[in-house]
Amino acid sequence: MAEIKLTDLTKSYGPTEVLHHVAGEIRDGEFIVIVGPSGCGKSTLLRMVAGLETVTSGEIRIADRRVNELEPSARDIAMVFQNYALYPHMSVRENMAYGLKIRKLSKAEINRRVEEAADILEIRQYLDRKPRQLSGGQRQRVAMGRAIVRDPQVFLFDEPLSNLDAKLRVQMRLEIRKLQQRLGVTSIYVTHDQVEAMTLGDRLMVLNGGYVEQFGTPIELYDRPASVFVAGFIGSPAMNFLPATAEEEGMLLPSGIKLIAGVGQRGPVLLGMRPEHLIPDAAGPIAIEVEMVEQLGANTLLHGKLSGTDHAMVASVSGHVSAEMGTAHRFSVTPELLHLFDPETQKRLEA
């Protein structure tokens, strides 16, 4: 029905290019999350798809129709904004009906659609209220209702949950996901929160400095990050990186210890290991001098340095662990769970 195709998309403001040759295909009904740090161009990309920003070069196709020059209203999309952008002087019902009224749908049809959407989102009892009489979560629902009633081919979400408190955010996240699965509408969702991205997206597009770093499923991104940036961005706490030298029989760590891994590589590499992949092991090769302990309940984070060096390391150990400051804890790691990157290009090295 509505696949989206981005071909060699760039965006420049004057001489500064902010998006560089973005390409990607989104299948019908897919939930795509564009994620990246602030200023990486993710909102710009979304707004280009929406038609709120012009395309400098390249092409956007929605449902196999070139939309570069189309007005937002002609692209058959609906957008949910970060601050919801509800019309404050209209009631919830009028807010949801406004776009339909402009499209000159019959009154009965408008009412039917608004009430259907209101039932889906359970906001029927608020239909005659003004947005200012609603809580943040309810406004969020109205904003989604406004998108649903238009029955668009594509939903666009621009950080819709960032104005909600943490608990509500988790709840709304699930609701958005369920709703999208139920309606089966192709969706693009922009966020800077990697947890949100991992839980929501069928596939994630990681943007950094206007470049697509990687485009794949959450598990792909977690298991096989294509670059140092993706490796550090996906997963919490972030991956540990150590400069190492690959030699014949293993990897020489800066602490002088050799790890049996990464055979087949030679020369300097950047070694990445996730904190949760470090297994406490009294005879393990990796020793961490603990400087700080974070008790999270389900697991414990040990912050420290690789013994004998200045390289910061974090280990995530399940359960409660008490550790004295300054004591060394030893860990081992499965070679398959190590990630190797080229220190020059920052790209992944396949073992």
Added chain:
Amino acid sequence: MVENRPLTAILTHFMLMLGVIAIALPIWITFVAATHDAARMTQVPLPLWPGTHLWANLKQTLFGSGLSGTEGAPVWLMLFNSLAMAMMISLGKIGISLLSAFAIVYFRFPFRMTCFWMIFITLMLPVEVRILPTFEVVANLGMLNSYWGLSIPLIASATATFMFRQVFLTVPDEMLESARIDGAGPMRFFFDILLPLSRTNIAALFVILFIFGWNQYLWPLLITTDTSMTTIVMSIKQMLEAAEQSPQWNIIMTTALLAMVPPIFVVISMQKLFVQGLTETDK
């Protein structure tokens, strides 16, 4: 700042009462004078308490020829003239400045900022400064002694344009984007979203501009020679100088009282919106 010293309390109350008297006493005297007959008003001392002639005075002022012995227009016509002028000025000002602020804030066209500053510079050129050239223009257009001549030269307003510009700038960009996605064109956005959002500001501005228009003195004096176009504010002055007779204070004061009524009415009826418009920041 909460203080509880009797001396300060007395002093502040004294100052407040002084202020009230300074403002209210002239109005009281006007009212009292409007309730006596002409004969009483020429005697000394002047009365300080209302008499019994209010209705008679009102009737003579409104529907009689006003001041006896002059061929001035009846006061109801002057009230109507003033009302027409004030309404045309305030509505015209609001309409034009809304549109120009809309153009300046939401459209990208060449010399946009130049236009804005040119509008802004007219702040330095009120009617009083450009009175001769403006008179010339209005005369050449044949608008002397007409409502158009009374109102059009006063309509262009930098202040209102600037104010609406500030109001529009506080409307979040997402509102426009949302409307674009909903398929609303520029004028649709203007009427459906911007106008309702600036409702309170429009009301506040209307109050100020209505009183500005109502109180116009110099300009109407200059371009109306026909007595049927006289406005009420200028007529009070003319009544004082009417013929070679002693001023008929009862009639003049009744006229003054009547001249106060419409602005008061506008202020009271718009009070709620007026206050909201000046204080509300939430968009």
